[in-house]
Amino acid sequence: MQTFGAPLSPMLEKFALNTALAEDDCAAIVALPLSLHFYNPGKHIVKNDATSTEFQVLVSGFAIAYKVTSDGFRQIVGFRLPGDIINIQHMQFAYNDCSVQATAHCMVAAVDETLIRNLTCKRPIISNAIMASALIEASISREWIVNIGRRNARARIAHLFCELASRLDPCRLAEDQPFRLPLTQQQIGDAVGLTAVHVNRTIKGLIKDGLLEQDRHLISSPAWDQLKSVAGFNRRYLQLDQKAAALGHSQ
Structure with missing residues (x-):
């Protein structure tokens, strides 16, 4: 597996499993200005129905994505692990469709969504890598349906x-x-x-x-x-x- 020396390196390592990014593509991602945020266990990284203008990646830690029914029951719908894009739906939609909560000490890298959009327009292979991440997330969700249902x-x-x-x-x-x-x-x-x-x-x-x-x-x-x-x-x-x-x- 390729290795990268930056806060976004866990994401790049996951991209490398499915997308052949060139060195200059990786360098362009690493060069993006970002901010780092830290969350203690139990703290929310994003909340359901909230809006955001940031592209967020889990650098380290462990988090759950979940929804709550009208009568108060929680269903965990996914896990966010290092390298995962936390709010991938924001590439197309304005609102979060679930909450994401830290269960361990988490470090999150946040990049302005406009910068990500501009970069994917200039370098379509990066758009392909993000799309692959979204498709894998959907594949995991389908497997979870089978797991719970059958x-x-x-x-x-x-x-x-x-x-x-x-x-x-x-x-x-x-x-x-x-x-x-x-x-x-x-x-x-x-x-x-x-x-x-x-x-x-x-x-x-x-x-x-x-x-x-x-x-x-x-x-x-x-x-x-x-x-x-x-x-x-x-x-x-x-x-x-x-x-x-x-x-x-x-x-």
Whole structure:
């Protein structure tokens, strides 16, 4: 994976998985003036129905995207990980369609949307990279619909962990490497449509069966292939393997 030395480098590294940006394209992105914002766990980065004139990228940390029903129930509709564009819909629409809240200490880079629009007009390949990000986000949303609608509790949670492990480390050279998951069991439940009690019971079952290990917020599996089998997980929908395959890391 290419590496870049700037606050927007996590986004560029994700772009590089699917879009062949030239060095001058990357340099043009790195040269954009930006501001950095810091959010403690529990703080909102954006709120539902709010407007913004900034293109925001998560530099570090972990955040949830969620919506709340009229009777007060929360549904987590996505996770924002380092390199993700937080409010990609702002490239076309004025309002946020969900709230985004930090669950860990987050650093966010914000660029004036006008500068991004001008850059994509001058360099269409950058527009292609942003479009690819939007399409991947939509692909993840479709998989979540299947996960909540058609998988049992055990498969739902296994699938969520497999997805996050893949997204946090696209090449995954060491599949037994633990990853940090700064989520409560209530938040996991809100992502997969289960109560916190059901999540707790299901995770304990996966641990008992030797498929999962948990040390507070550190998650690992001594049997990733079995965990993926339980989940029915195929990471193709994440579109991580176009460059990884060339590096010999595809699964």
